[in-house]
Amino acid sequence: MASNCSFEAVDHLMVYLELAVYVPIFVCGFILNAMALVVFCLLLRKWTESTIYMSSLALMDLLLLFLLPFKMHATSNPWPAHLQPLCSVLESLYFVGIYGSIYTILSISVDRWLAICHPFKAKQLRSPRAALAACVGVWVVVLAAIFPTSYHFRELGEADFHCFHRFSDKGWSPLVISCLLVFGFLAPALVLVYCSAQIIWTLQQSGQHSPQSRACVKIIYSSLSAFLLPFTSSHLAILLQFLVHQGVIQDCGAQRSISFFIQMSMCLSNVTCCLDALCYYFIAHEVRSSKNTLKLSVFRQRRTTCSTSEV
Numbered sequence: 001m002a003s004n005c006s007f008e009a010v011d012h013l014m015v016y017l018e019l020a021v022y023v024p025i026f027v028c029g030f031i032l033n034a035m036a037l038v039v040f041c042l043l044l045r046k047w048t049e050s051t052i053y054m055s056s057l058a059l060m061d062l063l064l065l066f067l068l069p070f071k072m073h074a075t076s077n078p079w080p081a082h083l084q085p086l087c088s089v090l091e092s093l094y095f096v097g098i099y100g101s102i103y104t105i106l107s108i109s110v111d112r113w114l115a116i117c118h119p120f121k122a123k124q125l126r127s128p129r130a131a132l133a134a135c136v137g138v139w140v141v142v143l144a145a146i147f148p149t150s151y152h153f154r155e156l157g158e159a160d161f162h163c164f165h166r167f168s169d170k171g172w173s174p175l176v177i178s179c180l181l182v183f184g185f186l187a188p189a190l191v192l193v194y195c196s197a198q199i200i201w202t203l204q205q206s207g208q209h210s211p212q213s214r215a216c217v218k219i220i221y222s223s224l225s226a227f228l229l230p231f232t233s234s235h236l237a238i239l240l241q242f243l244v245h246q247g248v249i250q251d252c253g254a255q256r257s258i259s260f261f262i263q264m265s266m267c268l269s270n271v272t273c274c275l276d277a278l279c280y281y282f283i284a285h286e287v288r289s290s291k292n293t294l295k296l297s298v299f300r301q302r303r304t305t306c307s308t309s310e311v
Contacts, residue, residue: 029273064097074163113195237262
């Protein structure tokens with residue numbers, strides 16, 4: 001980035017905008033996710049594949065929300081050098097919450113795709129134990145991928161730095177950003193869109209218009225919204241900021257605009273903690289109200305069983 005390009009005005013504006021966005025997200029998200037855990041763990045008393053996935057997603061969201069006060073403080077308050085290890089841990093956990101949520105949403109979509117589009121295979125592959133293993137796998141893989149990498153995002157001994165902001169050149173290396181964009185967003189997004197389109201097509205072909213079938217479609221659209229709306233803009237902003245660090249974009253005005261865009265998009269991406277509540281609502285409603293199975297006619301000759309309490 002050009003050394004003679006000042007970003008003070010952008011940073012000053014973001015201090016107030018982040019407070020305006022983070023405070024409502026923190027309050028609403030904490031209440032909604034805490035209530036979701038209470039409902040799934042204590043009230044439903046039925047551990048299905050979906051309740052396991054949703055409980056894991058709620059824990060991911062709570063982890064992300066727990067870090068927002070630290071992120072708000074770091075926006076306007078520089079940290080001394082001796083707090084750099086703490087900052088690295090907090091930054092790592094923040095990215096664990098983001099990309100853990102992405103892969104948990106992806107797991108929910110694949111599980112639902114198996115249940116509706118491949119019901120015979122689903123009888124062998126789907127189970128609460130398999131769902132628990134998938135959730136644990138997501139936590140392990142995301143932790144193993146992020147923690148070793150994020151510790152190199154800052155120069156050692158850096159004094160009066162802003163945690164969660166202004167990573168070192170190592171954090172913007174082509175390898176790191178390529179893996180982040182491809183495996184962190186693009187690949188999960190393509191799989192999610194494919195699975196969602198296949199599910200909607202299968203439900204439409206079945207000719208069923210029951211409340212359970214409509215609930216399935218609502219869950220699909222809410223999952224897509226919780227994924228695509230927050231994360232598409234934030235990863236586009238990461239790509240643009242990467243181009244700035246690589247010297248491709250050198251215009252100072254463009255750099256200021258991109259600086260504002262990435263900070264604002266990353267700020268708004270945390271709204272996924274509240275959007276996930278749409279998924280929680282539909283799942284909880286169907287687990288409590290549906291005790292019968294949803295029979296779908298697929299391709300006129302195949303009848304399958306699909307309960308939205310398990311989709």
